[in-house]
Amino acid sequence: MAAGCVMLSGCGFDRVVTGPTKTDKISLNLDNAQRASVEFDIAAGELDVRGGTSKLLDGRVEYNVAHWEPQVINENTGQTARVVIKQPEHGSGSGNTRNRWDFAINDKVPLDFRLSCGAGEARLERGG
Secondary structure (H helix, E strand, C coil): CEEEEEEECCCCCCCCCCCCCEEEEEEECCCCCCEEEEEEEEEEEEEEEEECCCCCEEEEEEECCHHHCCEEEEEECCCEEEEEEECCCCCCCCCCCCEEEEEEECCCCCEEEEEEEEEEEEEEEECC
């Protein structure tokens, strides 16, 4: 099993207004796909990704800045599944902001994985 920890930092963000913490559950079926492409695009916050689900991916996102609600693109052509989960707007992750993404991904199908992130912390672990 491979494990990794990445610390990331950045600057140049605009300040944001926080509100109550919202939790969105995101669960996508693998269906009959034989391979997958998964992309996470998070500007600031925490990201945990690990293997261990029979679905394509299963997880949750917690955030307290309304315009940080993630966009989910899910395309499945039968043989190949493509998923993009993206934070649509960027802003400062300082102060009392919360932006935590926690996902399990399928570790039984070949996977192309892409991660774009700014300030924050990412922990990636996938069975192998």
